[in-house]
Amino acid sequence: MVRPRSKNKVVCQNNSCFFFRKEQGKNIIKKGINKSRHKQYICLHCNKYFVERKGTPLYRKRLSERKIRQLCKELVEKKGIRAVERTTGINKNTICSYLASFAEHAREISKYLTKDLELSTYEVDEFWTFVKKNKKNLSKTAMKKVQKEISGVIH
Ligand SMILES: [Zn+2]
Incomplete structure (x- = not known):
């Protein structure tokens, strides 16, 4: 059978x-x-x-898949971290740790955003712009990875 x-x-x-x-x-x-x-x-x-x-980079993190999706979508809206904290109920320290993790795994996260969340390339661009702007103290390598994702997007 x-x-x-x-x-x-x-x-x-x-x-x-x-x-x-x-x-x-x-x-x-x-x-x-x-x-x-x-x-x-x-x-x-x-x-x-x-x-x-x-x-995957999202493994071992505290948030549920649903919360992560919500977070990613909120980040695209380019609100400040505090605003995101209010709408999602996710603590801003947690958000910051996610931003760092996203940056470290920029390539995979871009794929996740376009394939799983079905974001447009424009939205993905917005997402990385947000990460870059709001995550202070990104490591140099992480910063490079993020930069690559932004400039790698074709509009
Ligand atoms: Zn096996």
């Missing part, structure tokens, strides 16, 4: 597994929800559990 292929985009996160981060031939099923309410998965090749976001 052939089961319909599951639509999950999750790949194995166990780096000693032959199917580590491989899309092709993967055999991953959903396996409930963990304590922090993230969807859990198991790779049937190595029998290791992991959560959806492991391996």
Whole structure:
């Protein structure tokens, strides 16, 4: 009996597994929800559990996926951090730590914004402009990464 292929985009996160981060031939099923309410998965090749976001820059962060989406969208609106804090209910220190994390993983975050959040290239540009303006003390490498995303956008 052939089961319909599951639509999950999750790949194995166990780096000693032959199917580590491989899309092709993967055999991953959903396996409930963990304590922090993230969807859990198991790779049937190595029998290791992991959560959806492991391996992405958003993993291990405190906010839920829904909150992160909300935050990203608010940032595009170019309000100040305090305004974002008010509308999202996310503490400004947390917002700042996210800004730093976004910058460190600028390429992946740009992909996330365009693919998952379906933001336009213009909005992504606005997003990075906000990060640059509001996150003081970005490391030089992070700053470079952000700059690359801004200038890399074609209008
Ligand atoms: Zn595996």
